[in-house]
Amino acid sequence: MSSLQITYYSSPIGIIEITGNEEGIASLYFIDVKKEDSPVISPILKECLYQLDEYFKGIRKEFGLKLNPQGSEFQKKVWNQLLGVPFGKTTSYLQISKQIGDSSATRAVGNANGSNPISIIIPCHRIIGSNGKLTGYGGGLWRKEWLLNHEKNTIFGKQTELF
Numbered sequence: 248m249s250s251l252q253i254t255y256y257s258s259p260i261g262i263i264e265i266t267g268n269e270e271g272i273a274s275l276y277f278i279d280v281k282k283e284d285s286p287v288i289s290p291i292l293k294e295c296l297y298q299l300d301e302y303f304k305g306i307r308k309e310f311g312l313k314l315n316p317q318g319s320e321f322q323k324k325v326w327n328q329l330l331g332v333p334f335g336k337t338t339s340y341l342q343i344s345k346q347i348g349d350s351s352a353t354r355a356v357g358n359a360n361g362s363n364p365i366s367i368i369i370p371c372h373r374i375i376g377s378n379g380k381l382t383g384y385g386g387g388l389w390r391k392e393w394l395l396n397h398e399k400n401t402i403f404g405k406q407t408e409l410f
Contacts, residue, residue: 253266254284254285256299272316314368321355329373337395
């Protein structure tokens with residue numbers, strides 16, 4: 248396993264730090280202060296920057312990147328389920344727990360969601376409370392709200408009228 252490389256993306260809602268190597272994207276977090284980029288970054292990180300740029304410009308709704316998140320088997324199961332939540336849509340922690348086969352695991356699903364190391368790409372921002380309210384987000388609730396509004400207001404999220 249080669250060492251992780253680091254790069255940054257300046258998004259409309261803050262600096263995003265991306266780490267990874269040829270094995271895939273390992274993390275994607277919002278940060279306050281940019282550090283130093285790796286002197287050379289892998290093609291996977293370059294592609295991540297490109298796809299993030301398209302996402303924030305409203306022209307990409309699905310990411311096609313190799314991911315390599317580190318976590319427990321349960322966390323990976325939850326994160327894999329999150330990947331199935333469509334662009335511009337939301338679901339609840341309860342729904343995710345039912346989808347992984349344990350409706351009593353809502354709190355554990357919430358913890359796994361909160362431990363997601365690859366925000367935006369593994370769309371933890373699309374998970375809300377069963378009551379329809381926004382709940383915790385590591386990048387801040389204001390970012391979660393921004394991301395959900397961004398997805399609903401892009402060309403992909405809008406309903407088009409046929410007549």
